Amino acid sequence: MLRPRQFSPCEPFTCPVQKSDANLDSPLTVLSGVGPALDTKLARLGLRRVEDLLFLLPNRYEDRTTLAKIGSLQAGSRCLVSGEVLLAETVYRGRRNLLVRIGDGTGQMTLRFFHFSRQQQAQFRTGVVLSCFGDVRTGPVGLEMVHPEYRILKPGQHPVISDSLTPIYPATEGVQQGRLRNLATQVLEIAKASPPDELLPDEIRRQYDMPALFDALLYLHQPPPDADLASIDAGRHPCQQRLSFEELLAHYLSLRNLRDIARTAGAPQLREGAKLAERFISGLPYKLTAAQQRVIDEITDDIATPYPMLRLIQGDVGSGKTVVAAVACLRAIASGVQVAVMAPTELLAEQHYRNFSDWFRPLGIEPTWLSGSQRQAERRESLEAIASGDASLVIGTHALFQEGVTFKQLALVVIDEQHRFGVHQRMALREKGEQGQGHPHQLVMTATPIPRTLAMAAYADLDTSIIDELPPGRQPVQTVAMPETRRAEVIERVRSSCKNGQQAYWVCPLIEESDVLDYQAAEASYRMLAEALPDLQVGLVHGRMKPAEKDSLMRAFKNGKIQLLVATTVIEVGVDVPNASLMIIENAERMGLSQLHQLRGRVGRSSTKSHCVMLYKPPLGQLARNRLAILRDTNDGFLVAQRDLELRGPGELLGTRQTGLPQYRIADLVRDAGLMPKVQLAAESIRRSAAGKGDEIVRRWLGDAGRYGKV
Ligand code: ADP
Numbered sequence: 001m002l003r004p005r006q007f008s009p010c011e012p013f014t015c016p017v018q019k020s021d022a023n024l025d026s027p028l029t030v031l032s033g034v035g036p037a038l039d040t041k042l043a044r045l046g047l048r049r050v051e052d053l054l055f056l057l058p059n060r061y062e063d064r065t066t067l068a069k070i071g072s073l074q075a076g077s078r079c080l081v082s083g084e085v086l087l088a089e090t091v092y093r094g095r096r097n098l099l100v101r102i103g104d105g106t107g108q109m110t111l112r113f114f115h116f117s118r119q120q121q122a123q124f125r126t127g128v129v130l131s132c133f134g135d136v137r138t139g140p141v142g143l144e145m146v147h148p149e150y151r152i153l154k155p156g157q158h159p160v161i162s163d164s165l166t167p168i169y170p171a172t173e174g175v176q177q178g179r180l181r182n183l184a185t186q187v188l189e190i191a192k193a194s195p196p197d198e199l200l201p202d203e204i205r206r207q208y209d210m211p212a213l214f215d216a217l218l219y220l221h222q223p224p225p226d227a228d229l230a231s232i233d234a235g236r237h238p239c240q241q242r243l244s245f246e247e248l249l250a251h252y253l254s255l256r257n258l259r260d261i262a263r264t265a266g267a268p269q270l271r272e273g274a275k276l277a278e279r280f281i282s283g284l285p286y287k288l289t290a291a292q293q294r295v296i297d298e299i300t301d302d303i304a305t306p307y308p309m310l311r312l313i314q315g316d317v318g319s320g321k322t323v324v325a326a327v328a329c330l331r332a333i334a335s336g337v338q339v340a341v342m343a344p345t346e347l348l349a350e351q352h353y354r355n356f357s358d359w360f361r362p363l364g365i366e367p368t369w370l371s372g373s374q375r376q377a378e379r380r381e382s383l384e385a386i387a388s389g390d391a392s393l394v395i396g397t398h399a400l401f402q403e404g405v406t407f408k409q410l411a412l413v414v415i416d417e418q419h420r421f422g423v424h425q426r427m428a429l430r431e432k433g434e435q436g437q438g439h440p441h442q443l444v445m446t447a448t449p450i451p452r453t454l455a456m457a458a459y460a461d462l463d464t465s466i467i468d469e470l471p472p473g474r475q476p477v478q479t480v481a482m483p484e485t486r487r488a489e490v491i492e493r494v495r496s497s498c499k500n501g502q503q504a505y506w507v508c509p510l511i512e513e514s515d516v517l518d519y520q521a522a523e524a525s526y527r528m529l530a531e532a533l534p535d536l537q538v539g540l541v542h543g544r545m546k547p548a549e550k551d552s553l554m555r556a557f558k559n560g561k562i563q564l565l566v567a568t569t570v571i572e573v574g575v576d577v578p579n580a581s582l583m584i585i586e587n588a589e590r591m592g593l594s595q596l597h598q599l600r601g602r603v604g605r606s607s608t609k610s611h612c613v614m615l616y617k618p619p620l621g622q623l624a625r626n627r628l629a630i631l632r633d634t635n636d637g638f639l640v641a642q643r644d645l646e647l648r649g650p651g652e653l654l655g656t657r658q659t660g661l662p663q664y665r666i667a668d669l670v671r672d673a674g675l676m677p678k679v680q681l682a683a684e685s686i687r688r689s690a691a692g693k694g695d696e697i698v699r700r701w702l703g704d705a706g707r708y709g710k711v
């Protein structure tokens with residue numbers, strides 16, 4: 001609600017006496033005006049030391065460096081003006097309004113208040129001079145400001161004009177702007193006396209032409225009147241880039257440190273199984289692609305060393321990541337240790353279980369199943385086999401890594417569809433193997449490609465392998481967007497394609513945050529489709545189904561007994577039924593690009609021409625139209641991911657909103673993507689020749705926790 005405000009202080013703040021030994025490390029209570037109450041409030045916002053306030057940057061600025069002439073004001077601007085009260089009156093326009101007419105000789109304008117005290121009303125006597133600051137808009141009688149900040153001037157007193165732009169600090173609950181500005185001014189004084197250390201080596205600063213840390217901070221707290229506000233607003237000012245750079249560097253270094261620590265743990269060397277792997281590969285109904293073979297070689301080399309492998313496999317949907325992982329598993333099993341394969345959903349874990357069973361049984365290896373929804377007795381049996389080491393290959397969901405699961409000698413962990421697991425989970429996994437000989441080797445596979453710069457930032461603790469080739473003969477999935485008003489046509493298309501021996505998916509609208517609604521929507525679509533297509537076998541799979549039910553349904557679909565599978569987005573990741581060649585996605589306009597690409601990747605898995613129909617609810621906005629056009633125009637997952645990153649930001653793309661993608665104070669992984677390659681180079685050079693500085697950079701930005709694992 002708008003409330004009358006007094007003009008908040010924007011005159012240069014004169015510093016009250018501070019304890020002279022205050023420095024950046026001091027608690028905030030050294031600042032004048034910070035008592036226990038405010039200190040607690042600030043602590044709640046993560047602000048504890050003077051330095052924390054130094055790094056709390058304004059998110060915009062107001063220009064109170066010039067006094068505007070009323071005659072030249074324009075609606076839409078935000079200005080400081082000064083004038084004499086010509087008339088003040090209360091009018092009723094549905095509610096009480098206080099209107100104050102002011103003039104400065106060049107023109108007149110109105111100040112409008114909806115909330116005001118009698119005292120305030122009395123201030124606006126005719127002839128009184130005031131200054132005010134606010135948004136100018138067109139009112140019923142000329143230009144006006146609604147609830148401006150204002151200050152009554154004493155006779156002969158001049159309006160206060162700032163000599164730098166006025167910083168507006170990020171909204172901080174219960175701490176007023178004026179107060180924050182005051183604290184910031186004090187902090188800058190302290191910092192001038194004992195500036196923060198410049199931690200970036202000179203040659204790096206010179207190489208990238210970056211300002212010194214403290215200069216950048218000073219500038220952003222108090223930009224001069226001629227500062228390029230457009231570039232600051234965009235976060236692209238050299239001073240901001242300087243800080244973003246150091247922050248990205250801190251996160252990157254911290255992940256690299258994490259990797260070093262993980263690697264010092266040591267790991268069992270897995271060198272056996274070459275013959276077994278060969279037998280397996282030659283038994284496959286297809287030849288591995290060169291990219292698959294290359295990645296297999298990289299993994300084979302990694303796990304033969306006495307350091308834990310930390311490798312990420314990136315590959316587009318359908319590039320054949322599973323079989324690559326299978327080869328790694330075989331080599332480990334042949335070396336006499338245990339392997340765990342973990343998938344993010346029960347559905348996907350079951351699919352892996354089936355695949356690995358089919359693949360490995362002929363080789364005399366029987367996988368063990370472990371999931372949260374297993375019957376007690378069965379689970380106990382699995383747990384025993386895992387603890388005794390009899391289970392050489394264990395497949396399941398994240399239940400694999402809960403307490404109570406003890407491996408005898410876990411030496412390789414495969415995590416499928418990595419984007420659902422954050423760095424915290426990666427850490428937890430490492431610790432699982434710790435009871436044995438060092439850490440297990442880790443292989444993580446992404447569901448969808450991650451743009452290079454984002455991978456650098458989020459997965460700097462991992463080595464990356466890229467499968468940049470699809471199995472031969474795959475045809476791009478032809479993709480169209482259609483309004484849902486043409487649903488009948490689409491149903492007809494499903495009928496004819498299934499009559500030709502093909503199979504189809506129908507993905508129902510995703511109803512966020514509600515399993516129940518999600519399920520009801522899927523139910524409704526299922527009934528509608530079953531009725532419209534009486535001559536087809538239609539099945540429904542959703543997240544609330546019992547695993548056994550789901551399993552038998554998926555099996556029926558895989559065997560072709562069901563021709564049309566109606567599904568919620570549970571089938572988003574990984575599901576592999578090569579005979580399916582038609583994908584219908586409802587409410588496509590509400591899904592992310594990578595998610596749509598992932599869904600679309602369920603078809604186009606054989607040499608049959610496949611199609612994807614994205615149904616949308618009209619009217620479609622321009623942005624949504626552009627988004628769908630991207631999918632229509634490309635089948636390249638790396639490209640889709642890049643656009644998704646630009647449109648929605650990294651949190652959505654990594655699926656790590658809940659799983660610990662670090663929060664950045666200043667940097668922005670999309671805006672600052674261009675910095676990442678430089679950050680990477682700088683980090684390697686610092687690690688080589690200024691490791692101490694590197695640690696300080698990490699400490700400055702991430703605190704003593706400094707390691708994701710401990711945050
Ligand atoms: P993703 O990389 O999306 O996890 P999958 O591992 O599920 O892909 O493999 C997709 C499909 O491609 C599976 O049906 C798999 O059997 C098949 N496939 C894997 N590698 C090859 C290959 N080299 N040639 C032909 N088909 C392959």
Ligand code: MG
Nearest residue numbers: 321322416574
């Ligand atoms: Mg997969």
